[in-house]
Amino acid sequence: MSTDPADVENQRLEIRLLLEAIYQRSGYDFRGYASAHIKRRLDHVRARNRLASFCDMIHRLIYDPPFFDEVLAALSINVTEMFRDPHFYRAVRETVVPHLKTYPFIKVWHAGCAAGQEVYSMAILLKEEGMLSRAQIYGTDINPPVLETARRGIYPLEAVRQYTTNYQKAGGTASFADYYTAGYDSVALSADLKKTMLFSPHNLVTDGIFGEMHMIFCRNVLIYFGDDLQEKVIKLFLDSLCNGGFLCLGSKESLRFSAHADAFEVVDAREKIYRKRHVRALGMQGEP
Amino acid sequence: MRFGAVAIGASAGGLEAVGTVLAALPADFPLAIMVVQHIAPTADDTLAQRFQRRCRLPVREAEDKEPILPGVVFVAPADFHLMVEPELRFSLSREERVNYSRPSIDVLMETAAEVFCSALTGVILTGASADGAAGLAAIKRMGGRAMVQAPETAEIDIMPKAALAACAVDAVLPPADIGAALAALAPGA
Ligand SMILES: C[S@@+](CC[C@H](N)C(=O)[O-])C[C@H]1O[C@@H](n2cnc3c(N)ncnc32)[C@H](O)[C@@H]1O
Numbered sequence: 001m002s003t004d005p006a007d008v009e010n011q012r013l014e015i016r017l018l019l020e021a022i023y024q025r026s027g028y029d030f031r032g033y034a035s036a037h038i039k040r041r042l043d044h045v046r047a048r049n050r051l052a053s054f055c056d057m058i059h060r061l062i063y064d065p066p067f068f069d070e071v072l073a074a075l076s077i078n079v080t081e082m083f084r085d086p087h088f089y090r091a092v093r094e095t096v097v098p099h100l101k102t103y104p105f106i107k108v109w110h111a112g113c114a115a116g117q118e119v120y121s122m123a124i125l126l127k128e129e130g131m132l133s134r135a136q137i138y139g140t141d142i143n144p145p146v147l148e149t150a151r152r153g154i155y156p157l158e159a160v161r162q163y164t165t166n167y168q169k170a171g172g173t174a175s176f177a178d179y180y181t182a183g184y185d186s187v188a189l190s191a192d193l194k195k196t197m198l199f200s201p202h203n204l205v206t207d208g209i210f211g212e213m214h215m216i217f218c219r220n221v222l223i224y225f226g227d228d229l230q231e232k233v234i235k236l237f238l239d240s241l242c243n244g245g246f247l248c249l250g251s252k253e254s255l256r257f258s259a260h261a262d263a264f265e266v267v268d269a270r271e272k273i274y275r276k277r278h279v280r281a282l283g284m285q286g287e288p
Numbered sequence: 289m290r291f292g293a294v295a296i297g298a299s300a301g302g303l304e305a306v307g308t309v310l311a312a313l314p315a316d317f318p319l320a321i322m323v324v325q326h327i328a329p330t331a332d333d334t335l336a337q338r339f340q341r342r343c344r345l346p347v348r349e350a351e352d353k354e355p356i357l358p359g360v361v362f363v364a365p366a367d368f369h370l371m372v373e374p375e376l377r378f379s380l381s382r383e384e385r386v387n388y389s390r391p392s393i394d395v396l397m398e399t400a401a402e403v404f405c406s407a408l409t410g411v412i413l414t415g416a417s418a419d420g421a422a423g424l425a426a427i428k429r430m431g432g433r434a435m436v437q438a439p440e441t442a443e444i445d446i447m448p449k450a451a452l453a454a455c456a457v458d459a460v461l462p463p464a465d466i467g468a469a470l471a472a473l474a475p476g477a
Contacts, residue, residue: 005430008402012374034379036371036399041383077383223352223380226373230353252365252380253352 014054032229086169112221113139116150140202153189291358292407297393299415301443312467318475329367364391387419397423406431415447421454
C-alpha cells in the first residue's frame with residue numbers, strides 16, 4: 001500500500017484495531033509484536049485479497065473464518081532447520097553440556113520450536129553426550145499445525161542434505177543417517193529420540209512460566225516481538241530457569257538492550273548463550 | 289525526531305561504492321546511517337568491519353531491537369531483513385525474500401520512510417537488481433530526499449536506472465559526490 005505522511009498515523013490506528021479484533025476473537029495476541037513486521041505481513045494479505053485498507057480487513061476477518069485463518073497464517077514465520085547455525089550447536093556441546101552433565105536429570109524447553117527441527121537436533125546432541133536418558137525436552141509453539149509436524153518428526157527428503165551438512169559442522173560424532181529412516185520423499189526421525197519429548201501449545205505472550213528449566217532455547221522468535229513484549233518474555237524466561245540455567249537466543253538476538261541483562265551472565269556473546277546468575281536469598285538482617 | 293537518517297542500498301559492486309560514500313563522511317556526521325548491501329546468505333558478519341576500514345564513524349552490524357543512534361553506521365546482517373520500528377529501534381526478520389533478496393533494500397527504505405518521513409535521505413548505488421526502486425519512491429512520497437549513483441559510474445547500472453525510473457530523484461552523482469552531498473546535510477535533515 002502506498003503511504004503518504006497523512007496516512008501513517010491513520011494506518012497505525014487501523015492496524016491497532018485489527019490486532020484488537022484478532023485478540024478478542026481468538027485470544028491470539030499480536031498487539032505487542034514488532035509493528036514494522038506486522039504491517040508488512042498484513043499488507044501482503046490485504047494486497048492478495050484486493051482489499052483497499054486494513055479497516056476492510058477487519059470486516060472480512062470478523063465475518064469470514066477462512067480469511068481469519070489466512071491472516072493468522074500470514075502473521076506466523078515458521079522457517080527452521082536442523083542444527084541451524086551449526087557453530088551455535090558446537091558451542092552448546094562444548095560449553096553448556098559439561099554443566100548439564102553435573103545434574104542427575106535435566107529439563108530443556110524449546111520455546112517457539114516451530115516444526116521441531118531444533119528439538120530433534122538437541123535430542124541428538126544429548127544422545128551423543130550420553131545425556132538423553134536423563135533429559136526431558138519440551139517443545140512449545142502457538143501454531144498447532146507446526147506442533148503436529150513436530151510430534152510426527154517427519155521431514156521432507158530434500159531438506160536432509162542441508163541437515164546433514166549442518167550436523168557435521170555442528171560437531172556430530174556419528175553419522176546423521178543413523179537418526180532417521182528414509183521413505184519415498186520424506187524421512188522419519190527415530191522413535192528413540194521422541195521418547196524424551198513433549199510437544200504442547202504455549203503462547204509466550206499470554207501463558208505463564210514453565211518451571212525450573214535447566215536450559216531454554218528461544219531462537220528467532222523474539223525478533224518478531226516489539227521491545228516491551230521482549231522484556232516481558234525475557235522476564236518469563238528468567239522466572240522459568242533454575243539458578244545457573246542457560247538461555248539461548250537466535251544469532252542476531254541479544255540481552256544487550258534488556259533491563260534484565262544483569263540477571264544473566266554472558267557465556268558466549270557470539271552464539272548468544274546466557275546463564276542465569278544465582279539469586280542469593282535476601283536475609284532479614286539490615287532491615288529496619 | 290531529534291535526528292535524521294540516511295538509508296543506503298547497494299548490490300553487485302557495492303563494497304567499493306558504499307565504501308567510497310562512507311569515506312566522505314566526517315567524524316561528527318550528525319545523522320544515523322543504515323546500509324543494506326546484498327550479500328550471500330551464508331556470508332559471515334565481517335561486512336561492517338570491511339566498511340569500517342574506510343569510515344571515520346563507528347560501523348556495526350545492526351542487532352535486533354537495537355536503538356538507532358545518530359553518527360553510527362548500521363549494516364544489515366546477511367540473510368535478515370532490516371526494518372525500522374516507530375520506537376526508533378531496528379527489527380530483523382527472516383520472512384521471505386523481497387526482489388530475490390534478504391536483506392532487501394525496499395524493506396529497509398519503506399519502513400524507514402514511515403518513521404523518519406522528511407528527515408530521511410535514500411541512496412541507491414550499483415547493482416544488478418530492481419531492489420530499492422520501490423523503497424526510494426516510498427521515501428519521496430513521505431517527503432524525504434533521493435540520491436542515485438550516476439549510472440555511467442556504476443559497476444552495474446541496472447539498479448540505479450530502476451531507481452531513476454521509479455521516482456523523481458534529487459541528485460544523480462558519482463559515489464564520492466554523493467558522500468560529499470550527504471556530508472553537507474543538516475543534522476535534522
Ligand atoms: C522462525 S520460527 C523459529 C523456529 C526455531 N526456534 C528456529 O530458530 O529455527 C518462530 C516460531 O515462533 C512461533 N511463535 C510466534 N509467536 C509466538 C508466541 N507468542 N508464543 C510461542 N511461539 C510463538 C511461531 O509460530 C514460529 O513457529
